[in-house]
Amino acid sequence: MxxxxxxxxxxxxxxxxxxxxxxxxxxxxxxxxxxxxxxxxKGEVTKIKIGVVNKDNSVISMDMLKYLENTGKFENIPIEEKDVQNNVVNKNVNLAIIIPKGFSEEIYNNKLESIKMVSIQGKEVTAWVENYTNLYIKNILDIAKASKGNKDKFNAIYNGYKNQDLKLSVEKVKDxxxxxxxxxxxxxxxxxxxxxxxxxxxxxxxxxxxxxxxxxxxxxxxxxxxxxxxxxxxxxxxxxxxxxxxxxxxxxxxxxxxxxxxxxxxxxxxxxxxxxxxxxxxxxxxxxxxxxxxxxxxxxxxxxxxxxxxxxxxxxxxxxxxxxxxxxxxxxxxxxxxxxxxxxxxxxxxxxxxxxxxxxxxxxxxxxxxxxxxxxxxxxx
Incomplete structure (x- = not known):
């Protein structure tokens, strides 16, 4: 030994x-x-750039875009619909979303169709944005369902949701x-x-x-x-x-x-x-x-x-x-x-x-x- x-x-x-x-x-x-x-x-602070075509310009659509930015993961960049393809192909934005005219009316009637998304980077980008937008829209559609087509009732519940009468607690956690x-x-x-x-x-x-x-x-x-x-x-x-x-x-x-x-x-x-x-x-x-x-x-x-x-x-x-x-x-x-x-x-x-x-x-x-x-x-x- x-x-x-x-x-x-x-x-x-x-x-x-x-x-x-x-x-x-x-x-x-x-x-x-x-x-x-x-x-x-260094990749921790990278944000996904979203090119936004908002044809609706309603309170609900503007609130949804603000919600995306407030997550800290996305950056909204207003673009024209005719420039969508060029911006996506030239990688000025990671993807583009097109909010159709009548978006808020479809919400009121609880008959919303999917928001159009354009990307060449595949599901690894679009799926992330879809998850956030789908979560927000689901909450709004639940309010529409509860109001049963009554706009005044919808607005009352929605304003309460925005003003935290219906409290939504959001916390940032470490990745x-x-x-x-x-x-x-x-x-x-x-x-x-x-x-x-x-x-x-x-x-x-x-x-x-x-x-x-x-x-x-x-x-x-x-x-x-x-x-x-x-x-x-x-x-x-x-x-x-x-x-x-x-x-x-x-x-x-x-x-x-x-x-x-x-x-x-x-x-x-x-x-x-x-x-x-x-x-x-x-x-x-x-x-x-x-x-x-x-x-x-x-x-x-x-x-x-x-x-x-x-x-x-x-x-x-x-x-x-x-x-x-x-x-x-x-x-x-x-x-x-x-x-x-x-x-x-x-x-x-x-x-x-x-x-x-x-x-x-x-x-x-x-x-x-x-x-x-x-x-x-x-x-x-």
Whole structure:
């Protein structure tokens, strides 16, 4: 056991004595987190621009447009009907709504047809505006239904609704979804750095084989198994420091709410870290030179991070690609984080934890088998 700690300490010294390694392991991940979260955070104040053609110009239609603006999510821009297509196509507005003449009369008679909307940006924009307008119109139609076509009665109830005699309490709440998305994308970047760091630390084995240090160590009472375990231990220490620094940066420096207990996030990231070490061992086992190891690690890390949802949500990828993503560990780590952010507990992430452990076990077994089968200490380039 003492030999394991001595060799692990030596690996840490060899790894961290270079300033470039310190930057790559600890500074770059935090800097990348800050940049990604700063860029994504700018989208919080963006408003949807609505081009408005109000043919009715009644009190009800004007109140509805004012209601949309008061949500803080939309900006109304008056336009002419003949200019609707040009404004939408040239992206002067995100969409246009056309309020027909007689809008208020249709409300009084409880026979309103849908308001026309024009957009080239699809349902992701129109659905949002429709939800708000439909909610407002539903409330007005309920008043029309209660007044049974009597305009004086309608106006009395409607004025009471506007003047808060029928009180509608509106409160602005913090958009949790943005912080959750920030956390997932930031941790996705951290996962990539964990993988890069783990493979780099594991590559020390190849470096020491090339320099014949490995041969000298194995000629002592220390066998190859103890040497590998010490490298894994050194890797775990580096990964734990990376994860702790990242969590401190997110919580204390960037002030991002992660919506889960810190220890749960630490657990998931450490499990992914163990998988990262397994990938590093695979790279070492199947490489015959440091150059080959670098190429192989790049070939593994970049595509799997893309498939696993480290750079963008998995949901935006085609269904076939989403099914393929089930075979990369990053996907299960990101999914576990999402479950925890949405109020789940450790039990809810049980399948994710089991799959991550299975990935680690398979990777270590394959790497061990390969190393035993081709345990050569010849020339390395």
């Amino acid at each position: 003492r030999n394991i700690f001595v060799l692990a300490l030596n690996t840490l010294k060899v790894t961290l004595r270079k300033k470039s390694n310190l930057i790559g392991y600890f500074i770059m991940p935090i800097l990348s987190l800050a940049i990604i979260m700063a860029i994504m955070g 949790k979804e943005l912080n959750k998305e920030l956390t997932e994308r930031g941790l996705g970047i951290l996962i990539m750095f964990l993988l890069i760091g783990a493979t780099s630390t594991s590559n020390i084995i190849l470096k020491e084989k090339r320099e014949r240090t490995y041969q000298r160590i194995c000629s002592t009472p220390v066998n190859s198994r103890i040497y590998m375990i010490s490298n894994i231990l050194a890797n775990l220490i580096i990964i734990s420091i990376q994860v702790i620094l990242a969590i401190v940066a997110i919580k204390c420096i960037l002030n991002i709410d992660i919506y889960m207990e810190v220890y749960k996030l630490f657990l998931v990231m450490m499990l992914l870290g163990i998988v990262s070490i397994g990938i590093g061992m695979i790279v070492v086992a199947f490489s015959e030179s440091t150059a080959e190891a670098g190429n192989l690690s790049t070939l593994i890390i970049t595509p799997t991070c893309m498939l696993g949802g480290c750079f963008w949500p998995i949901e935006i990828m085609p269904d076939k690609i989403q099914r393929i993503s089930n075979f990369v560990p990053q996907k299960w780590a990101i999914e576990a984080i999402s479950k925890l952010q949405n109020g789940g507990g450790i039990k809810d992430t049980g399948i994710n934890i089991v799959i991550l452990l299975a990935f680690a076990l398979v990777l270590f077994l394959v790497a061990t088998f390969k190393m035993k089968k081709s345990d050569k200490i010849g020339s390395f380039i």
